[in-house]
Amino acid sequence: MQAEKHLFATTPLLGAFLRKRAVERLFSGNSREAALELAGAVEGGHPEADAIFRRLLLLQHADGPVMHGALWNYWKSRRFEELLKRTHASETLLQDLLRAIEAMPETDWGNGMAFTLWSLLDRDDIAEKIEAKGRHAPALEMDALFGLARGNPERYLVLEDPDHSIFEKAWLAAFGARRQRISTTVLKSQNPRLVAAYDHAVREGHDPQLVIEALKLCGDHDALLDRLHGLPFTSALEVVDYWEESGGRPKNPSGKAVVEAAVALYRELPGLLPESRPSRPPGTRDIFSFWKERYRTCELQEQDLSSPDPFRRAGALFAGAQRGSVPRSRLQEIARNGTWPEKLALHYLVVVPEGGSRQEHVSWLRLQNNIVADILATRLPGSPEESSMLMDRLHTGAGPADRSAELQRKLLQLLGLLEGYFLRGLITVDGSDDAAEKTAVEAEDMTDMEW
Numbered sequence: 473m474q475a476e477k478h479l480f481a482t483t484p485l486l487g488a489f490l491r492k493r494a495v496e497r498l499f500s501g502n503s504r505e506a507a508l509e510l511a512g513a514v515e516g517g518h519p520e521a522d523a524i525f526r527r528l529l530l531l532q533h534a535d536g537p538v539m540h541g542a543l544w545n546y547w548k549s550r551r552f553e554e555l556l557k558r559t560h561a562s563e564t565l566l567q568d569l570l571r572a573i574e575a576m577p578e579t580d581w582g583n584g585m586a587f588t589l590w591s592l593l594d595r596d597d598i599a600e601k602i603e604a605k606g607r608h609a610p611a612l613e614m615d616a617l618f619g620l621a622r623g624n625p626e627r628y629l630v631l632e633d634p635d636h637s638i639f640e641k642a643w644l645a646a647f648g649a650r651r652q653r654i655s656t657t658v659l660k661s662q663n664p665r666l667v668a669a670y671d672h673a674v675r676e677g678h679d680p681q682l683v684i685e686a687l688k689l690c691g692d693h694d695a696l697l698d699r700l701h702g703l704p705f706t707s708a709l710e711v712v713d714y715w716e717e718s719g720g721r722p723k724n725p726s727g728k729a730v731v732e733a734a735v736a737l738y739r740e741l742p743g744l745l746p747e748s749r750p751s752r753p754p755g756t757r758d759i760f761s762f763w764k765e766r767y768r769t770c771e772l773q774e775q776d777l778s779s780p781d782p783f784r785r786a787g788a789l790f791a792g793a794q795r796g797s798v799p800r801s802r803l804q805e806i807a808r809n810g811t812w813p814e815k816l817a818l819h820y821l822v823v824v825p826e827g828g829s830r831q832e833h834v835s836w837l838r839l840q841n842n843i844v845a846d847i848l849a850t851r852l853p854g855s856p857e858e859s860s861m862l863m864d865r866l867h868t869g870a871g872p873a874d875r876s877a878e879l880q881r882k883l884l885q886l887l888g889l890l891e892g893y894f895l896r897g898l899i900t901v902d903g904s905d906d907a908a909e910k911t912a913v914e915a916e917d918m919t920d921m922e923w
Contacts, residue, residue: 479491479513480513481494491519495520498510501539502536502538502539503538503539504538504542506539507539507540507542507546508543511543514528515554522558525554525558525565526568529565529572530568530571530572533577533582534577537577541581548585548588556593570601573589573598573602574601574604574605578605586598587602587607587611587615591614591617591645594649608627613641613642613645614642614645616628616631616638616639616642617642617645617646620658621650621653622653623653623657625657625658629663629666636672637673639669640673640674643670643673648771655670655682658670658682658686659689662686662689662690664692664695667686667695668695670683671683671699680699680703680795680797681794682770684696684699684710684711691720693715693731694727697722697730700852700890700894701853701894702851704793704851705847705848705850705852705887705890708890709886712731712886716739730893737889738886740882741882741886744876745879746876759787762787763786763787763790763791763817764790764791764794767788767791770795770797772788773792774788775788777792782811782812782813783813785811785814786811786814786817789806790817790820793817800851803818844876844880846862847862847883847884847887850862850887852891853893854887854895855891855895856895859884859888862884862887863884
């Protein structure tokens, strides 16, 4: 009590002496109350705050577990604000912090404290201290996050995670830069289980193209075929091109048959394409090729989607629409009210704007009723109704000898083949009197149906 009384003493001549004695008594007390009093004095602007803080930072758990534990729990309860502020401003104190982390007891409490500080600071030197001691976080999702962010997927793969909930929690706890590192770890792992966890746990928050590339590296062609669900037909064509070039095929007989047929149709397309236009003028680049090269990473694409430069927004939109990472509602809004460069990107990808766009002053060379445009814009699995409408339009279009009509037919046939893989079942309700019950539901296989 006497020490607390004199901790901020300002008595002339004796003030500094009284404060010093109070500090020493509190440190020698080795109690929870003393730790909180000293930590509060640092935050309260004590005249000797710097010296007190460094002594607190260098406390050893083995010498005084009660005081040490109370101090770090107090700092943790306040999000380490004072600790982070002071270590950011001083390289000496930062090195003291690293030594303090290294000296944490190898218990759930000490490990948890070390991982919490790594999570807040995201420093390699803290991570290296953790790895050197072989520490594991008490929370499985934190341990998984650490391994995935550090390029060590085994920390996650040794865990039982059948519903991918651990991976999902780790992903939600990661910020932008860490999520990019996790994505890189998944891509490099070539592990089907890890790719599946990534795809299922964070389906709405990642780049689907990364999953496609990871599945290619894994050689998991069955999962690759299933992953086409939800992607635009243009992305599916890129995967069919990969199957044509690599020779890889799903193991499942039905999937293998679909891929074989898709590749056979795909091989017929080059001979039906329009003849190449004259080459571009010297010193220029095709803008769509430039955009595709520029936005290889999802991070830059997300950044440029909100850029004040309409051409940057258009390029990011072009890449995002190809990956399927831009919501359809946003595409429709931009198609109606975006700038002309944005609309150019959408027209090229065959996402046609709806009627009623404001201040439309551009006449697009591509007709809005282009059937190829609608085929390429279809997002798998589509529906029988969409396919029926496309087929009707095809029959009312150019004649059978027309080269463009043949291209349309082949594309529609290829689209229907992939749609048929995903839409293999149909439920109908009818009044047939051969059912045992009046309201019976009849399920029939649709494998032989033509879309």
